[in-house]
Amino acid sequence: MNLTIEKLAKEYTTKDGKVNAINNINLVINKSDFVTITGPSGSGKSTLLLSLFGLIKPSSGKIFFDDKRIDNISDSALAKIRKNHIGFIMQNFALIPYLTTVQNVMIPLSLLGVNKSEQIKRATEVLEFVGLKNRLNHLPRQLSIGQQQRVAIARALVHNPSVILADEPTGNLDPALSLEILDFLKKINTEKGITVIMVTHSPTAAEYGNKKIKLNNGELVN
Amino acid sequence: MNTFKIIWLELWKRKSQLISGILAITLGIAVIVAIQSISVVSKQNVAKKLDNLGANILVLPQGTSIDDYYTSDIDAPTLPMEYVERILTSSISGVDNMSPKLTRRVKVGETSIVLTGILPKSEIASKPLWQNAGLVGAELETACAPSNAENKSQGFEDEKLKRKVIDTLNRYDCLLGSQISKKLKLVENSKITINSQEFKAVKVLPETGTVDDDRVFAHITTVQELLNAPDQISTIEIMGCCNAISEGLLGKLRNILPDTRITTINQIVSTQIETNRLMDKVTLIFLIIIFFVGGISMGNYIWANVNERHKEIGVLRMMGASKGMIYKLFLFKAVFLGIVGGILGFVIGTIAGMLLGPYLAGMSVQPLYMYLLWSLLLSIVIALTGTVIPAYLASKIDPHTNLQEE
Ligand SMILES: Nc1ncnc2c1ncn2[C@@H]1O[C@H](COP(=O)(O)OP(=O)(O)OP(=O)(O)O)[C@@H](O)[C@H]1O
Ligand SMILES: [Mg+2]
Numbered sequence: 001m002n003l004t005i006e007k008l009a010k011e012y013t014t015k016d017g018k019v020n021a022i023n024n025i026n027l028v029i030n031k032s033d034f035v036t037i038t039g040p041s042g043s044g045k046s047t048l049l050l051s052l053f054g055l056i057k058p059s060s061g062k063i064f065f066d067d068k069r070i071d072n073i074s075d076s077a078l079a080k081i082r083k084n085h086i087g088f089i090m091q092n093f094a095l096i097p098y099l100t101t102v103q104n105v106m107i108p109l110s111l112l113g114v115n116k117s118e119q120i121k122r123a124t125e126v127l128e129f130v131g132l133k134n135r136l137n138h139l140p141r142q143l144s145i146g147q148q149q150r151v152a153i154a155r156a157l158v159h160n161p162s163v164i165l166a167d168e169p170t171g172n173l174d175p176a177l178s179l180e181i182l183d184f185l186k187k188i189n190t191e192k193g194i195t196v197i198m199v200t201h202s203p204t205a206a207e208y209g210n211k212k213i214k215l216n217n218g219e220l221v222n
Numbered sequence: 223m224n225t226f227k228i229i230w231l232e233l234w235k236r237k238s239q240l241i242s243g244i245l246a247i248t249l250g251i252a253v254i255v256a257i258q259s260i261s262v263v264s265k266q267n268v269a270k271k272l273d274n275l276g277a278n279i280l281v282l283p284q285g286t287s288i289d290d291y292y293t294s295d296i297d298a299p300t301l302p303m304e305y306v307e308r309i310l311t312s313s314i315s316g317v318d319n320m321s322p323k324l325t326r327r328v329k330v331g332e333t334s335i336v337l338t339g340i341l342p343k344s345e346i347a348s349k350p351l352w353q354n355a356g357l358v359g360a361e362l363e364t365a366c367a368p369s370n371a372e373n374k375s376q377g378f379e380d381e382k383l384k385r386k387v388i389d390t391l392n393r394y395d396c397l398l399g400s401q402i403s404k405k406l407k408l409v410e411n412s413k414i415t416i417n418s419q420e421f422k423a424v425k426v427l428p429e430t431g432t433v434d435d436d437r438v439f440a441h442i443t444t445v446q447e448l449l450n451a452p453d454q455i456s457t458i459e460i461m462g463c464c465n466a467i468s469e470g471l472l473g474k475l476r477n478i479l480p481d482t483r484i485t486t487i488n489q490i491v492s493t494q495i496e497t498n499r500l501m502d503k504v505t506l507i508f509l510i511i512i513f514f515v516g517g518i519s520m521g522n523y524i525w526a527n528v529n530e531r532h533k534e535i536g537v538l539r540m541m542g543a544s545k546g547m548i549y550k551l552f553l554f555k556a557v558f559l560g561i562v563g564g565i566l567g568f569v570i571g572t573i574a575g576m577l578l579g580p581y582l583a584g585m586s587v588q589p590l591y592m593y594l595l596w597s598l599l600l601s602i603v604i605a606l607t608g609t610v611i612p613a614y615l616a617s618k619i620d621p622h623t624n625l626q627e628e
Contacts, residue, residue, distance in 0.1 A: 055539070055540060079544040080544075083541065084542070090540075095537075096228075097534075103227075106223035107223055110223040
């Protein structure tokens with residue numbers, strides 16, 4: 001896995017005029033990197049993260065994933081890359097409320113066309129890995145905050161992605177839980193060689209990165 | 223986990239909304255199915271009546287409609303039995319046969335049935351089918367061969383009927399129409415109690431497909447006693463010579479029978495055909511209405527559903543669902559709702575038709591399974607039409623906008 005970003009920019013157009021959310025971002029990310037992105041609120045961290053694999057369409061610049069350009073490819077081709085290679089973890093967990101723990105974790109596999117018994121087997125395995133073996137049939141609202149975030153992590157991991165993108169994964173968690181989740185991300189990063197790109201506010205969390213990026217006003221600061 | 227499971231679980235989660243989505247479609251289809259299932263039977267009945275009815279003139283009490291003749295309400299007006307005599311002793315020619323009848327709706331246990339008093343020997347075993355029941359006596363001599371020109375003009379070919387009479391019917395014997403025998407679970411020689419009088423069912427008549435199938439027949443004097451209507455009848459069915467009809471038979475009859483309504487079967491049939499045409503028009507109007515109302519209410523429901531699920535759509539897109547998959551998610555949901563709405567509409571409409579048919583058209587209505595297919599097709603098409611645009615807009619939703627929302 002490698003990810004190369006050249007002169008990436010995103011300009012939002014609103015009623016109040018144009019907003020340069022990110023500007024002239026150049027970045028190289030390699031396999032097994034743990035990248036942390038920090039910066040003040042509104043500095044463009046989320047925009048950068050979500051632009052990488054097409055959830056936000058960049059205004060200009062180039063993105064290469066495994067040496068292939070992906071910033072100008074079709075929506076369905078980008079969806080296919082996300083489906084096969086990327087796991088997302090959001091601050092709000094983004095679980096589907098009417099699906100149980102195990103069903104939520106099965107979705108990425110279902111999108112890949114994995115058969116049902118295999119879906120259940122793999123979802124159960126990864127839930128066991130995050131310590132939720134005995135919460136398989138709970139709905140999200142029946143879980144604690146920390147448990148919900150672990151479901152989200154399980155869902156991001158279940159299809160063996162090569163990259164995990166996390167937008168403030170510990171933003172809603174208390175310090176102890178935060179550390180647990182961060183250790184967990186570090187563990188999959190080192191043990192499985194999965195690249196982690198994590199947006200965070202917390203200096204502690206930022207320390208987990210081997211590559212630490214700071215944004216200010218949409219630009220990289222060194 | 224697959225697309226269908228997601229749709230199913232989401233639907234299940236929000237059951238009450240589901241009802242509002244398909245209500246208009248279901249009700250619309252129910253009305254159409256009800257109207258059509260009654261109207262189809264009534265159409266068949268017109269055809270059969272032309273084939274099977276021996277009489278071609280009806281004498282009814284003044285102020286009664288043809289509907290009264292079929293539905294036989296309790297307080298429908300009557301004629302004096304003496305009118306039969308009056309016609310016989312008059313100098314009017316061209317009346318080949320007359321059958322006076324007294325018809326009333328009565329109760330057998332909890333079931334409401336139509337009891338018809340007939341006069342053996344004069345009751346026309348008009349219905350060719352009845353003749354197989356072994357009831358028939360001598361063949362009736364006709365003064366002139368009945369012309370079927372009128373019937374042909376309605377599009378029905380009518381074989382030359384052999385007109386025979388029912389010979390005998392004992393005081394407490396009765397004949398059962400084929401449907402009513404099934405409904406009351408009676409066979410030949412069973413006993414049946416009507417207004418606390420026990421009758422013996424001597425015959426179950428073969429199915430004719432007309433109102434006769436839903437009736438119980440007994441001797442007219444017995445029925446008059448039973449209903450406390452001495453010498454009263456509700457109708458005289460006359461077999462008139464066609465030449466005589468064109469030479470003014472109806473007018474002559476009117477002169478000697480005051481306070482009556484005298485009409486030809488031809489007119490009755492035209493009235494029924496009119497009614498059926500009206501039914502078809504009503505159906506068409508309903509079809510157009512449910513297309514719009516059903517489509518719009520479905521579209522409205524899906525649009526609300528899309529808005530409610532912005533975040534969920536974002537999550538699915540984040541995980542790699544394509545736009546097409548989101549589009550499909552809502553279209554499949556529409557198809558599913560269409561199927562449910564169509565089946566429900568068919569079932570409700572059929573039940574309504576079966577319950578109302580005997581009262582509105584005087585005959586029993588059977589489920590028309592062909593209409594299930596049409597209901598499904600119609601309902602799915604309406605649901606899909608209403609959903610195409612909201613589903614398309616759903617697929618266009620930017621994946622990231624709602625991802626970060628709480
Ligand atoms: N959909 C949008 N339309 C217009 N402007 C937007 C949109 N999304 C973000 N922005 C603007 O782009 C800039 C960067 O936003 P972004 O969400 O990337 O910041 P962030 O660093 O993630 O902030 P936070 O730490 O608060 O999450 C902000 O000024 C924001 O107002
Ligand atoms: Mg952010």
